[in-house]
Amino acid sequence: MPSPKNNPKGRILVQTVPTLIPFTEVESGVFQVAMILSNKNHRVTMTAQGAIPEKKKRPGRKAIGIRLERKKDASLLNWNLKRPYPPEKIHIPIPVAAEPCVRVGDIVQTGQKIAEPKGPGGVSLHASMPGVVERIENFPDAVGRKSLMIEIRKHGEPKPIPAAEARKGWTEIPAEELLRIFQYSGLVTTDPRMEPVHVKLGRHAGARTIIINGCEPEPYITGEQVLTLSHPVEILKGAELLKKALGAVPTPINFRGSEMGAVPATVDPQKIKIGAEKIIFALENSNLEMMELIKSKIYFLKWEHAEVRSVPALYPQGLESTLLQAWFPGEEEKAVVFPASTAFAAYEAVALGKSFYEKVVTVGGECVVEPRSLWLPIGISFHDAIQACKGVMREPQKILMGGPMAGTVQATSEVPVMVGTTAILALPKEVVKDAIAEPCIRCNLCVDHCPVSLSPAMITLAADQKEFATAEEWGVSECIECGNCAYVCPSKRPMLELIRLARSRGEAAVGHG
Amino acid sequence: MAEATLSYKRVLPPHIHSTASLAKRNWGQLIALAPLFVTACLTGHAEILRVLLICLVSAVAFEFLAGKLFHKKESLRNGEAVLAAALFSLLMPSRCPSEVVILGVFSAVFAAKELFGGTGNYLLHPLLLARVFLQLCFPKVMSEPMLLAGDGNIWVLAAIGLGGIIFLKQKQGYWKTPILFMATCFICEALLGGQAMPLTFFSAVLFTAFFLLADPVTLPLTRRGTMLFVLCAALLSSRLSSEGFSIQGVGYAILLMNLLTPWLEVWLKPTPYKTKNQFKATYLS
Structure with a gap:
């Protein structure tokens, strides 16, 4: 720690009161006083303008993205989370790694297990509404396929769900048991990837950091934001449970060598378990009140291992891949990202013994009468979800699952909400205009806005000419398909179609060769 | 509740687009050219x-x-x-x-x-x-x-400058490109000998920087490549014609560099960010 004497700029260095919040980036003047009080290991420089923390250099790359119109205010006006009245029937999609354990005609209750995990990578499935099992058949789902679903019809009048009681001694549950609880509560990550939580933890064995992602870079979507504002402590405790559970998975050998140095040959590699030691709460720098809230909760929980970090409010900053790219460039294995809602579900599964059957979804878009985020049972149809928000004001041009940058268009509104559904958007024709594609004029905009520094123009020009080997050479396999290139293109070229074509053909070529 | 199920078209994302378009670019550039035509009429051209x-x-x-x-x-x-x-x-x-x-x-x-x-x-x-x-x-x-050769005219120069400001305001291109071109030309002229007709020289440099280099089709497809292109074009155009910088020299310089564009693109291609294979995943899958 330099003394004021050898401080080159002649500023006064203040030794701060030792407290418990680790240093995080200062985002506004509001936090600066709190910062001085809460800094433990970091110097703060006093100037005439106030306290300026010295820039801590983090490894990472410059954040690249687009500043989109966020359009979140409409759904934030009604930000108390409610549950809709149970619909007539729901279709619960069965995960690939699960086997139905109910028969047609069975009466099920909310939270009752309706499918058993199949193998160690499987998860159980739970009914999200009381009723009668009507059919177990293939129904169209929201990603354009047909998949096996359990249809449950409402049976009698729904009874109110009794208040959940805390499981006794849940903070003392050993890590191995936590993984089992996750698996048998049907816990699945609430992002579009829908990976069982215990499988994801196993895949990221050896990670030292749990990143809880509270960012939503896409317009309209506010589910994570509303949930974080309503249940900050539950999410933090859920993060702690995920961190603990990570300690139960054995570290893969290739990673152990690089991280821990030489390991004695007598040690069984299956027994080496590192576990996480740090929690990072990722938030967008536009959500100042959320950052303040989480920081104060961490402070009063006295957690030295947790910190809040912000990303610029640019699309696609705040997606799992861009968070890892920004904070752990080249060493993605050192961190594992979970959405905040997954941490909340982990808390409920462990502390309240509640199985995973509902999630917070934003129902929004200009066409919806009362856009809001609300608890939706998994399996409720998009139509019923929109009706729970008082229906539509006008026939929408497109109904999307997910945000306007990466969402999927729905052919019908009778598809069910999945675990990976973050939003249901009904957008008018003014917003989702179709444009005619023109030739590429090589304006460089897509190259400037690519978050993984590709040259989308070169790749798509190659794909246009069926030069899939060239597209591969220019790194098409590194594309994260965020859609930035297609958004900025002045010629409105179908960039994502061409990139997907190049990807599938390139992989096919590599596979044959 | 018994509404008919609605049918919608299925297309790939993104479902929203920026407002930029080719027509906007072209008409914007024409607006930037308008002051020059007006001034030409008023000053006897x-x-x-x-x-x-x-x-x-x-x-x-x-x-x-x-x-x-x-x-x-x-x-x-x-x-x-x-x-x-x-x-x-x-x-x-x-x-x-x-x-x-x-x-x-x-x-x-x-x-x-x-x-x-x-x-x-x-x-x-x-x-x-x-x-x-x-x-x-x-x-x-x-x-x-x-118009851009001969004696030169302070009003023509001012009109080109105004056009350039309009062009930069529209944020069509990369603002560093015209600035680098102009700076290189001015430094070259300062070092390698005086100009007989400074007004003509300035007009031609500004016109090239804002309007002839504004066509991205013949420029390299990377920012670094574009900067190198512009730097070389500026150096060449200062030396290619006998009477110093002129529109003729610019023509030859830009055409020569156009021929080098494919090589510049490959030499200075951006380095993609590589994710380890086991963690590679797109946003959607």
């Missing part, structure tokens, strides 16, 4: 309107013909033909005979652009190629006084 008119009519006619031949209609719809005509009229001498102008427009719009594949596909800057072609065929006609 009204003959340029005759050249402009011939250029407009012939450019639209050739684009129409090309559209019929190659089944392409973009250039007429998005104002590209009009922009090409306006820029080309500024590159021609004010008292140029009509048939020479029409030949120039033919070689620019039809031969150098549409025969190479139309919008976005040509390798060499079509207007400069046509200008060099006419220079070689009709050296006497082409050396007659033009």
